[in-house]
Amino acid sequence: MQVQSVKFCLIFAPKVQKQLDDLPKEDRKQYEKAFECFVNNGPAYRSLRTHRYRTKGGDIWSSAASMAKRFYWRYGEGEVIEVTFLDSH
Helix, strand or coil, X not given: CCCCXXXXXXXXXXXXXXXXXXXXXXXXHHHHHHHHHHXXXXXXXXXXXXXXXXXXXEEEEEEECCXXXXXEEEECCCCEEEEEEEEEC
């Protein structure tokens, strides 16, 4: 049996890149760790707690960087994921 790992390519919207640049170092590190986990393991990885939101414009997904920090994204072509927004509650 052979298992093939799919690696994703993350693309950040300009707004997200600005949000990341403005974050304190500790918060940015949490997001970077989650992005690395996402790329290597995919959105179904349990600790990311990924959820789908259905909208008229298409599906938007959210995944967790921590219990209080989430990032929102959508599928692009192939293995491309576009991160569209960062949020915390």
